[in-house]
Amino acid sequence: MSNLKYRLLIIGVLIAASVAALWPRTTIERVEHDGVFSYDTVKRFPLKRGLDLRGGMHMALEVDQSQGTVADPADAIARAERVVRSRIDEFGVAEPLVQRVGETRLIVELPGIDDPERAIEVVQQSAFLQFQITDRTQALERVAPRLDAIARELNLTAGSTAGGDTAPSSPIGIEGLLQADSSADSTAADTDSTAAPQASSGPFQRSLQTGQIPGQFFVSANDEPLIRTLLAREEIRNALPPGKQVKWGADSMLLGADFYRPLYVLDSRPIITGEYLVDARPNQDGLQGTVVEFQLNNEGGRRFRTETGRHVGDYMAIVLDDRVMSAPVIQSAIGTRGQITLGGSTLQEAQDLALVLRAGSLPVPLSVVDLREIGPSLGQDAVQQGISAGILGVILVVIIMIGYYRFSGFLAVIGLGMFTLFTLAMLAGLDAVLTLPGIAGFVLSIGMAVDANFLIFERIREELEAGRTVRAAVDSGFHNALSAIIDSNVTTALTAAVLYQFGTGPVRGFAVTLMAGLAASMVTAIFVVRTLYLVWLSRQENPQTLSI
Amino acid sequence: MIRIFHNTKFDFLGKWRPAYTAMIVFIVPALVWILVSGFNYSVEFTGGSLMQVEFQEDQDVARVREALASAGVDGAELQSFGSDRELVIRASGAEDVARQAEGAEAVVATIRQALDQEFGEDSYEVIRTEAVGPRVGGELRRNAIIALLISFCVTLVYLAWRFEWRFGVAALVSTIADVLATAALIRYINLEVSLFVVGGILTVLGYSLNDKIVVFDRVRENLKKFQKEALPRLLNRSVNETLPRTVMTGTTTLATLSALLVFGGEVIRPFSIVLIFGILVGTFSSMFVAPAALLMIEKRWPHTIGARRDTADTVVPASS
Numbered sequence: 001m002s003n004l005k006y007r008l009l010i011i012g013v014l015i016a017a018s019v020a021a022l023w024p025r026t027t028i029e030r031v032e033h034d035g036v037f038s039y040d041t042v043k044r045f046p047l048k049r050g051l052d053l054r055g056g057m058h059m060a061l062e063v064d065q066s067q068g069t070v071a072d073p074a075d076a077i078a079r080a081e082r083v084v085r086s087r088i089d090e091f092g093v094a095e096p097l098v099q100r101v102g103e104t105r106l107i108v109e110l111p112g113i114d115d116p117e118r119a120i121e122v123v124q125q126s127a128f129l130q131f132q133i134t135d136r137t138q139a140l141e142r143v144a145p146r147l148d149a150i151a152r153e154l155n156l157t158a159g160s161t162a163g164g165d166t167a168p169s170s171p172i173g174i175e176g177l178l179q180a181d182s183s184a185d186s187t188a189a190d191t192d193s194t195a196a197p198q199a200s201s202g203p204f205q206r207s208l209q210t211g212q213i214p215g216q217f218f219v220s221a222n223d224e225p226l227i228r229t230l231l232a233r234e235e236i237r238n239a240l241p242p243g244k245q246v247k248w249g250a251d252s253m254l255l256g257a258d259f260y261r262p263l264y265v266l267d268s269r270p271i272i273t274g275e276y277l278v279d280a281r282p283n284q285d286g287l288q289g290t291v292v293e294f295q296l297n298n299e300g301g302r303r304f305r306t307e308t309g310r311h312v313g314d315y316m317a318i319v320l321d322d323r324v325m326s327a328p329v330i331q332s333a334i335g336t337r338g339q340i341t342l343g344g345s346t347l348q349e350a351q352d353l354a355l356v357l358r359a360g361s362l363p364v365p366l367s368v369v370d371l372r373e374i375g376p377s378l379g380q381d382a383v384q385q386g387i388s389a390g391i392l393g394v395i396l397v398v399i400i401m402i403g404y405y406r407f408s409g410f411l412a413v414i415g416l417g418m419f420t421l422f423t424l425a426m427l428a429g430l431d432a433v434l435t436l437p438g439i440a441g442f443v444l445s446i447g448m449a450v451d452a453n454f455l456i457f458e459r460i461r462e463e464l465e466a467g468r469t470v471r472a473a474v475d476s477g478f479h480n481a482l483s484a485i486i487d488s489n490v491t492t493a494l495t496a497a498v499l500y501q502f503g504t505g506p507v508r509g510f511a512v513t514l515m516a517g518l519a520a521s522m523v524t525a526i527f528v529v530r531t532l533y534l535v536w537l538s539r540q541e542n543p544q545t546l547s548i
Numbered sequence: 549m550i551r552i553f554h555n556t557k558f559d560f561l562g563k564w565r566p567a568y569t570a571m572i573v574f575i576v577p578a579l580v581w582i583l584v585s586g587f588n589y590s591v592e593f594t595g596g597s598l599m600q601v602e603f604q605e606d607q608d609v610a611r612v613r614e615a616l617a618s619a620g621v622d623g624a625e626l627q628s629f630g631s632d633r634e635l636v637i638r639a640s641g642a643e644d645v646a647r648q649a650e651g652a653e654a655v656v657a658t659i660r661q662a663l664d665q666e667f668g669e670d671s672y673e674v675i676r677t678e679a680v681g682p683r684v685g686g687e688l689r690r691n692a693i694i695a696l697l698i699s700f701c702v703t704l705v706y707l708a709w710r711f712e713w714r715f716g717v718a719a720l721v722s723t724i725a726d727v728l729a730t731a732a733l734i735r736y737i738n739l740e741v742s743l744f745v746v747g748g749i750l751t752v753l754g755y756s757l758n759d760k761i762v763v764f765d766r767v768r769e770n771l772k773k774f775q776k777e778a779l780p781r782l783l784n785r786s787v788n789e790t791l792p793r794t795v796m797t798g799t800t801t802l803a804t805l806s807a808l809l810v811f812g813g814e815v816i817r818p819f820s821i822v823l824i825f826g827i828l829v830g831t832f833s834s835m836f837v838a839p840a841a842l843l844m845i846e847k848r849w850p851h852t853i854g855a856r857r858d859t860a861d862t863v864v865p866a867s868s
Contacts, residue, residue, distance in 0.1 A: 066650055120653050368652045370684045373677035385813035392811055393804035400800050404550055437744060440819055443808055444751060447801035455762065458793045484765035487710055488758035494706060495699045495754035502695035507747045548549065
């Protein structure tokens with residue numbers, strides 16, 4: 001009798017623990033209150049629905065090594081994770097997930113989002129902000145003939161022969177195009193005249209039109225691809241003036257009849273970078289269109305003041321992700337505040353830029369290696385279908401069990417109810433997410449749970465047939481079926497474990513539910529149903545028949 | 549008490565020849581087919597992009613195709629899905645996959661732009677997108693094969709420990725045959741091999757092995773109980789004794805899976821098909837293939853199981 005009491009006690013504890021595991025919990029989560037997202041404590045049912053059941057976007061990111069190898073991608077992705085997380089937190093989505101998977105991969109999951117392109121942009125943007133002084137020394141003009149010589153050696157002077165007639169015989173300089181006033185930098189005019197005689201001698205001297213400010217050139221849309229190709233070549237890069245960098249402007253502009261893109265020659269050493277930035281806000285300025293105003297911390301402000309003080313009268317290029325956004329003149333020393341002009345961009349773009357600037361720059365470029373998006377309607381359908389299939393499956397099992405095994409089948413159905421409770425509780429305890437494959441795994445583990453019951457019941461039938469008493473038949477039925485149940489469950493669990501180890505996302509969900517289901521089915525079939533039998537037997541004096 | 553297949557005396561071992569022939573006839577042509585042209589892999593494995601869109605109104609597939617072609621996605625396959633309003637666009641040609649090397653979103657973004665331009669941004673809704681870079685695809689394929697091989701090894705070791713190596717090999721060989729037959733079905737009906745389907749194959753592996761273990765567990769027990777009985781008879785006895793359980797479990801599992809097949813929706817359907825077939829084959833081979841395999845192994849390498857038993861002539865499967 002006391003044995004039975006212990007058994008009932010254990011079952012009671014298991015049920016209590018399961019209910020506790022499934023009880024709504026208080027967790028801290030990013031939630032929305034009237035359009036504002038913040039971390040807050042919420043009470044919710046512990047089992048969350050996965051993206052396939054609620055809709056949303058999933059992406060996997062890796063370090064982009066196409067622009068040059070990264071020495072330690074694992075470390076880089078760990079640092080990138082922090083930046084991506086803080087960006088995603090501000091992105092405006094409830095319950096986002098940012099997680100590192102393996103050594104070099106980052107997973108971002110955004111439930112219920114409907115603009116994947118914007119999300120990719122926000123996650124991927126490097127947001128590396130630099131302020132660099134434009135070159136005043138005509139460094140590029142001086143090396144242009146050499147660059148052209150190298151270009152000729154490389155045979156990359158496309159257009160110089162065929163286009164000889166169509167290309168302007170001498171660059172007229174952008175002042176000419178704009179009819180700029182004569183206050184334009186005299187050095188530019190000098191360059192103009194010196195460059196003219198050699199105009200047709202190479203792509204650089206031919207294509208680079210002196211711009212409005214020192215260190216600025218304009219390249220026509222026709223010549224841009226060639227110059228880009230040349231600047232990407234190592235031979236050319238090595239021949240660029242030391243201590244200088246060449247960077248393209250962000251927007252091209254219409255000058256006369258053609259589009260031109262500005263190319264800047266900058267001092268390599270940035271006077272300051274975005275690491276000192278503490279705040280960035282979008283704004284709309286009547287004169288300059290959309291801008292992002294930023295604020296530096298005290299140390300950054302001090303440096304900025306010193307540096308800009310030294311460079312009064314120079315032009316300062318604001319470089320974001322290696323593209324020059326604008327290059328205003330420094331009129332006086334600037335302290336902690338500044339702004340980035342975005343021209344014709346929308347306020348949304350300015351908001352996103354401010355967001356990524358606040359979150360800090362990515363240590364390495366990231367590329368998307370896997371992208372999945374599930375519309376909310378598909379998820380809704382899947383839930384409906386999963387539920388109806390599940391209910392129907394359960395009904396069929398109940399009919400078969402009670403129809404075939406009668407009273408014993410009824411005990412097994414009670415066991416099956418507990419099996420469901422235990423499985424869900426285990427999944428909640430493991431913080432598993434309910435997914436479609438997970439539901440499939442659950443349905444399958446119902447099959448396994450039922451199998452254990454069949455093994456036992458068939459065994460009891462055999463024992464009864466062999467002439468044993470009901471009590472003895474139940475005992476040896478459970479006892480003899482045990483080895484088959486354990487061996488078959490363990491092998492299936494091993495397969496599930498291998499699946500978990502080597503699978504990704506959906507397969508893992510399947511493996512986890514299958515494993516939880518197997519564990520629960522062993523407990524219910526071997527222990528719970530046995531106890532139910534013992535309860536029944538304890539109420540009978542000397543049972544002659546068993547409904548099985 | 550309702551009893552099915554009670555006290556049966558079927559000669560399962562005697563039918564080994566037709567059973568093996570049926571398996572081989574089913575499997576071998578498919579294997580050749582698979583070796584020649586592989587499977588119909590989903591974009592998860594090949595890399596590439598898949599996009600399911602629902603238009604507000606019926607759309608002419610040719611017009612969509614043209615819009616995509618002019619945007620540079622000309623290798624895309626288009627397939628209407630349910631109605632003429634829903635369309636699955638799949639771009640998994642070598643060129644499209646290569647474009648996704650630097651960013652998996654490249655082709656999907658192009659498709660969206662093309663649709664925006666041709667039909668307007670609000671005229672359609674994206675229901676599902678999958679864009680997989682080439683490296684991830686290859687990785688998944690490799691992982692799936694590794695998972696399969698490792699689970700073979702792990703279960704073999706477990707069975708060798710719990711039973712004896714002959715049992716382990718026999719169970720594994722017949723399970724592999726079941727997995728191959730399932731793969732053959734996938735080839736015959738040209739089912740798309742997705743991650744989910746691979747999961748289904750691995751489940752078939754687990755289930756089929758489970759079935760063989762139940763039978764062999766009974767063999768193990770009977771070997772102790774009937775020490776004088778010739779092995780073929782003993783095997784037949786064991787299969788017959790476990791037959792009610794085999795049939796009941798098979799029926800119940802098939803019932804739940806049929807519910808999944810009919811009501812589980814489009815996404816689960818391939819998985820259900822794979823499992824239903826796998827369970828049918830697995831049940832069949834637990835009765836006709838696995839015991840005969842054990843017998844053949846025992847005949848070839850006689851030792852523990854047959855040590856106390858009659859001489860080799862009774863061990864030969866009774867051929868008709």
